[in-house]
Amino acid sequence: MTDAGFAPEWLALRERADAEARAADLLGPLRESLPDSRLVIHDLGCGTGSMGRWLAGRLDRPQHWVLHDRDPRLLALAEATLATEDVTVETRRAEIAGLRATDLAGTSLVTASALLDVLTGAEVRSLAAACVEARCPALLTLTVVGRVELEPPEPLDERFQAAFNQHQRRHLLGPDAVPTAVAAFEDLGARVLTRPSPWLLGPGPLAEEWLRGWVGAACEQEPELAAAAPGYLRRRSGDLRVLVHHADLLAIPGERA
Numbered sequence: 001m002t003d004a005g006f007a008p009e010w011l012a013l014r015e016r017a018d019a020e021a022r023a024a025d026l027l028g029p030l031r032e033s034l035p036d037s038r039l040v041i042h043d044l045g046c047g048t049g050s051m052g053r054w055l056a057g058r059l060d061r062p063q064h065w066v067l068h069d070r071d072p073r074l075l076a077l078a079e080a081t082l083a084t085e086d087v088t089v090e091t092r093r094a095e096i097a098g099l100r101a102t103d104l105a106g107t108s109l110v111t112a113s114a115l116l117d118v119l120t121g122a123e124v125r126s127l128a129a130a131c132v133e134a135r136c137p138a139l140l141t142l143t144v145v146g147r148v149e150l151e152p153p154e155p156l157d158e159r160f161q162a163a164f165n166q167h168q169r170r171h172l173l174g175p176d177a178v179p180t181a182v183a184a185f186e187d188l189g190a191r192v193l194t195r196p197s198p199w200l201l202g203p204g205p206l207a208e209e210w211l212r213g214w215v216g217a218a219c220e221q222e223p224e225l226a227a228a229a230p231g232y233l234r235r236r237s238g239d240l241r242v243l244v245h246h247a248d249l250l251a252i253p254g255e256r257a
Helices: 008-021 024-033 050-058 072-082 121-134 157-168 174-187 205-221 223-227 229-236
Strands: 039-044 063-069 087-093 109-113 138-151 191-196 199-201 241-252
Touching (some): 024 191, 024 241, 050 063, 050 087, 109 121, 138 174, 157 223, 174 191, 174 241, 205 223, 205 241
Parallel strands (some): 039 063, 039 109, 063 087, 109 138
Antiparallel strands (some): 138 241
16 A cells, blocks of 8 residues: 555554554454454555554464455564564565465465555455355455544534545445445355454644544635645644544354344
8 A cells, every 4th residue: 555644654643543543342253253362364455564563462373364465564564563572574565355265275364454545446355255265254354444533623624524425435435435344255155253442542743633634625625725724724723632433343154133
């Protein structure tokens, strides 16, 4: 992933918020779906490896992680920080959209973080088909759902939110990703569990960086907002508190709710 939003600096800035947001109560049903033997885990769009750093220690058995990303810089960072005595790592520079069930032979789990909303509907359905055909669960976390709550609220909040959501929907699923993924997995006979995983951001660099990106995308979608953006950002600086809603999804092939 080469978009500036996936730069190592941004991924490092958000890692703690990601870790605190992920739905830990999905780990129980996840563990029940996994074999007792050594795990083979494919991490799609792995970035710097934050998902592996969060999940590996929560799975009580030896693991082999296969890290997928388009960016060789991110793959190198992830490989260097994830390997331990009980965790081995390999990297694959690859397009996520090309993943097939044959690529997942022998896989215990497919996982990803902040991925579904930057895929198309066809890509999500293809991913679901690959996982179900390979008979491996999928834990897909931190997908945006199109709702943010800013404190203190302002009248322009809803307009920026609507414009941002439409910007995401230009070519990708954006806030429609979770229901699309749920339908794709359930249509193939998988049991699907979803849980909220909101970012809770207080004043600081992450909230400010997120806000600049959110407002910038909204203005790109609706240029009329550009005149109001500088004043909006200025009023928001310093004491911004924001709740960015996400959802986590666990799909287990071969089961129905």
